[in-house]
Structure formats: C-alpha cells, structure tokens
Amino acid sequence: MGRKHHVVLGLWDMQTVIQFSLFIFLLGGLTLIIYTNSNQGLKTSKFEAALMSSSNTTTTKRNAQVFDHEKSLKVTQLSFTNGCDLFSGRWVHDNKSHYPLYKEHECPYIEGTFACQTYGRNESKYQQWRWQPYSCDFPKFDGKAIVEKLKGKRILFVGDSLNRNQWNSMICMLQPSIPGVKKAGGDLNLYTFKAMDYNISVDFYWAPMLVESNGDSSTNHRVGDRVVKIKAIEKHARHWADADILVFNSYHWWKLPVVKLLRNVGSLLDDPNNEYDEVDSLLAYEMSLKTWSKWALTHIDTSKTKLFFMGATATHSRAKGWKGKNHANCYRETEPVTNVTFRESKTNRQMQSILDSSLSKLKAAGVNVQYMNITKLTEYRKDAHTTIYKKIWHPLTEVENKNPQRSSDCSHWCLPGVPDTWNEILLAYILGR
Structure with a gap:
C-alpha cells in the first residue's frame, strides 16, 4: 500500500x-x-x-544661441566607415572628367525655371565645378548602377521650390540611364516622374512649410502675410506614406519677422474673418518641426523608409559679403567664392540650430533622419544661380527691365549645376556607399 x-x-x-x-x-x-x-x-x-x-524656450534665449557650422549637427550626421565628412570640402574646377553629369538640352524634363542656357546664359563654367571633400572622395556617379539599385523604389522630395530644384536635377541625372517608357506629370501639389519598366518613381510634393499654410498652392502662393495651421499636417502627409525614400526641406519660407498662426484649426486659411496669433518666426518654425516630428514618430517604419532632411541653401543677394560691389548681387557672377572662411550673412544659423535640435530629439525617440548639411558648399557658389536666365512667369516691371540685376533670382540654381552635387551625396547615403 x-x-x-x-x-x-x-x-x-x-x-x-x-x-x-x-x-x-x-x-x-x-x-x-x-x-x-x-x-x-x-x-x-x-x-x-x-x-x-x-x-x-523664450525668444530672448534663442537669439543668444551661437550656431557653430563646423561642430554642430554631429548627432544626426552619419559618418562613413572611413570617417569621411562629405559636406566639408572645396570646389575644384574640373572640365576634363564627367561634369556636367548631363546636358541641359538632352533632358526633356528640365523646367524653364532652371534652364539657364535655354534662356540666354552664354557661358557654362558654372557647370564644371566638382565638390571635393577634404578627407576622401565620394563615388563617381554611375547612372546605370544606381538605376538598377533603385528598381521598385519611390523617392519623394517634400518641401519648397529648392527641393523642387533638387527633384528636377535627380530626374535629369537618372533618366538617360533608364530604358523603356518614362512618364512625367503633375496633379495639384504632387509631381511625378515614373520609369514604367523599372517601377521607379521620383516625385515631388509641394509643402513649403510642411504643415498647412496659405502658400500650399504650387502655382498661386504669392501672398502678403504667411498664415499656417501649425498642428495640421495630415492633408499633406497622406501623400508621403508609401515612399521608400523621403527627402524633406523647409527653410526659406520661414525667414520672416512673424508668422500668423490660426487660432481655430477648423478655419479655412483664406477666410478674411479668421483670428490669428502673430508669433516670432523662429518659434513658429520650431513648432512646425514638432508637428512634423510627431508625424514621423507615429507613421514611419525606419526599417522600410529612409528619411533625409536637406539643410539650408545659401542666397547671394549682397555682393558686399564677398567683397563685391555695394548694392550688387549674384547677377553676372562667374566664379565661386574662394575664401574658405566665407559665410553668407543671410543664412540663418539659429534656424539651422533649431532643426538640428529637432532631429536629435527625433533620433533619441527611435527615428533617425539623416541631416544633409549642404549649407557650406552652397555658400561658395555665388556664380551658379539662375539670376535672369530662366522662364519669367510674371511680367517684369519697367524698372526691372531697365535694371536686370533687380530681378535676378539669387536663390534657385541653374541645371545642370549645384543641385546635382546634393544628389550625388544623397545617393551615396541612400545606397550606403
């Protein structure tokens, strides 16, 4: 028992x-x-x-910040395996290698806004400069190899006309290496280039302030006051979600003393009876990046989507800055600035610092956005703007006709030209080379 x-x-x-x-x-x-x-x-x-x-942070404290171009942005800036900084270097005249990367007249997709040779620029030295990093070389552009690696991908540029400038450059760089059927077109804010046989899309979405604003019409955005819905982004962002590579920018449209913020989120932006709060533009810029960051945190799977944010690009509206003539600008400039310590005075370092801080916090939360620090390399290139050599969308005044310098565009860039270098660096990061 x-x-x-x-x-x-x-x-x-x-x-x-x-x-x-x-x-x-x-x-x-x-x-x-x-x-x-x-x-x-x-x-x-x-x-x-x-x-x-x-x-x-108060405006007073923000104004006291000092932005060190060489030492900041270290948190979000990716280092290649050999420790090379692709954004620190100099321009070298090079008319014997592969520059320019394409011919203006051979790109059927080039926009009149950037087609300087077509609209009267009779010298082309601006096309023959190569960006040379101090400590290394980045890979020589190989269109065929890049196209093969981009099969089935959608690259989307989001932002203002400088990002559109870069988007147009990317199309002109890639399209000679893409066989088969290619289509391009636009619908409201979204413009697309499609390589049908390779299933590659290179798109641009017009959202100059990222959040909703009264400048959201790509064809009719010349308004006196800048009005934004500082917490509204989904109207735009629903067009971004399926992109494999997202390239953002937002800078020039915030360079105002104040920005008007709508009090009632449900109001229409063009309603004359709206109530606003006038906010310092630096604070408004910071608030918009907060809205964009929250969207990225909740909507982006970084294992599937690569994120990039382009730095500020320089304007050259004051020749005095590079010891040129008083009251002159980029008009008829044919050589880059050779002084390596030169800084364009109109580039807002405080805005760059705000962007760096926003991207660092986003990275700490688990979403890495690669900052493309192209500011310095654009500051040297006073010779490469479209000036008067472009399609004029609005009739010039009598004064402007008599004095072309007054109507010179010292913000946008001729193609081929400086934006091609931005894309060479961008592709190096995209492909991990």
Missing part, C-alpha cells in the same frame, strides 16, 4: 509541476506584452516632453 500511495503522490506532483509551469509561461507572456506597450508609451511621452521643453 505504501508503494501504491507513493506512486499516486508522484503522479500528482508531476501534474502540479506541469500546470504550474504553464501558469508561469502564460504570466510571463502577459508581463512582456504589458512591458512592451508601456515602454512604447514611455518612448512617446519622453519624445513629447523633450519637444515641449524646446517649445518653452
């Missing part, structure tokens, strides 16, 4: 052990789920707290 009792007791212990183990397994799984969800919430709350702390 004792043995029989012993056997029954052993079977009972074995069942208990199995049941207890199953209980522990289920309890552990439940604990893991709870921890994961709470950790995700903690991640979001930490990110929002960090953004809130930056939003509370």
Whole structure:
C-alpha cells in the first residue's frame, strides 16, 4: 500500500509541476506584452516632453544661441566607415572628367525655371565645378548602377521650390540611364516622374512649410502675410506614406519677422474673418518641426523608409559679403567664392540650430533622419544661380527691365549645376556607399 500511495503522490506532483509551469509561461507572456506597450508609451511621452521643453524656450534665449557650422549637427550626421565628412570640402574646377553629369538640352524634363542656357546664359563654367571633400572622395556617379539599385523604389522630395530644384536635377541625372517608357506629370501639389519598366518613381510634393499654410498652392502662393495651421499636417502627409525614400526641406519660407498662426484649426486659411496669433518666426518654425516630428514618430517604419532632411541653401543677394560691389548681387557672377572662411550673412544659423535640435530629439525617440548639411558648399557658389536666365512667369516691371540685376533670382540654381552635387551625396547615403 505504501508503494501504491507513493506512486499516486508522484503522479500528482508531476501534474502540479506541469500546470504550474504553464501558469508561469502564460504570466510571463502577459508581463512582456504589458512591458512592451508601456515602454512604447514611455518612448512617446519622453519624445513629447523633450519637444515641449524646446517649445518653452523664450525668444530672448534663442537669439543668444551661437550656431557653430563646423561642430554642430554631429548627432544626426552619419559618418562613413572611413570617417569621411562629405559636406566639408572645396570646389575644384574640373572640365576634363564627367561634369556636367548631363546636358541641359538632352533632358526633356528640365523646367524653364532652371534652364539657364535655354534662356540666354552664354557661358557654362558654372557647370564644371566638382565638390571635393577634404578627407576622401565620394563615388563617381554611375547612372546605370544606381538605376538598377533603385528598381521598385519611390523617392519623394517634400518641401519648397529648392527641393523642387533638387527633384528636377535627380530626374535629369537618372533618366538617360533608364530604358523603356518614362512618364512625367503633375496633379495639384504632387509631381511625378515614373520609369514604367523599372517601377521607379521620383516625385515631388509641394509643402513649403510642411504643415498647412496659405502658400500650399504650387502655382498661386504669392501672398502678403504667411498664415499656417501649425498642428495640421495630415492633408499633406497622406501623400508621403508609401515612399521608400523621403527627402524633406523647409527653410526659406520661414525667414520672416512673424508668422500668423490660426487660432481655430477648423478655419479655412483664406477666410478674411479668421483670428490669428502673430508669433516670432523662429518659434513658429520650431513648432512646425514638432508637428512634423510627431508625424514621423507615429507613421514611419525606419526599417522600410529612409528619411533625409536637406539643410539650408545659401542666397547671394549682397555682393558686399564677398567683397563685391555695394548694392550688387549674384547677377553676372562667374566664379565661386574662394575664401574658405566665407559665410553668407543671410543664412540663418539659429534656424539651422533649431532643426538640428529637432532631429536629435527625433533620433533619441527611435527615428533617425539623416541631416544633409549642404549649407557650406552652397555658400561658395555665388556664380551658379539662375539670376535672369530662366522662364519669367510674371511680367517684369519697367524698372526691372531697365535694371536686370533687380530681378535676378539669387536663390534657385541653374541645371545642370549645384543641385546635382546634393544628389550625388544623397545617393551615396541612400545606397550606403
């Protein structure tokens, strides 16, 4: 009897052990789920707290910030394996290699806004400069190899006309290497170039302030006051979600003393009866980046989508800055600035610092956005703007006709030209080369 009792007791212990183990397994799984969800919430709350702390910075403190172009942006700037900084270098005249990367007249997609030779520029030295990083070389542009690697991908540029300038450059760089059917077209804010046989899309979406604004019409945005819905971005962002590579910019449209923020989010931007708050433009810029960052945090899977943010590009509206004539600008300039310590005075370093801070906080929250620090390389290129050599969309005044310098565009860039270099560097990052 004792043995029989012993056997029954052993079977009972074995069942208990199995049941207890199953209980522990289920309890552990439940604990893991709870921890994961709470950790995700903690991640979001930490990110929002960090953004809130930056939003509370006073204008006085912000004006006291000093932006060091050479030392800042180290958090978000990717280093290649050999430690090369592609954004630090000099321009070298090179008319014996592969520059320009394409011929203006051979790109059927080039826009009149950037077609300087077509509209009267009779010298082309601006096309023959190569950007040379100090400590390395980036890969020579190979259109065929790049096109093969971009099969099935959608590249989307989002921002203002400088990003459109870059988008147009990318199309002209890639299209000679793409066989088969190619189509280009636009619909409202979205413009697209499609390589049908390769399933490659190179698109541009017009959103100059990223959030909704009264400048959201790509063809009719010349207004006196800049009005924005500072927390509204989904109207634009729904067009971005399926992109494999997103390239943002937003800078020039914020260079105003104040920006008007709509009090009622549901109001129409063009309603004359709207109520606004006038906000310092630096604070408004910071707030818009907060809205954009929250969208990126909740909508972007960085294992599938690569994110880039283009730095500010220089304007050259004051020749005095490079010791030129008083009251002159980029008009008829044919050589880059050779002084390596030159800084364009109109480039807003405080805005760049705000962007750097926003991208650093976003990275800390788990979304890495590669900052493309092209400011310095554009500051040297006073010779490469479209000036008067472009399609004129609005009739010039009598004064402008008599003095072409007054109507010179010292913001946008001739193609081929400087934006091709931005894209060479961008492609090096995209392809991990």
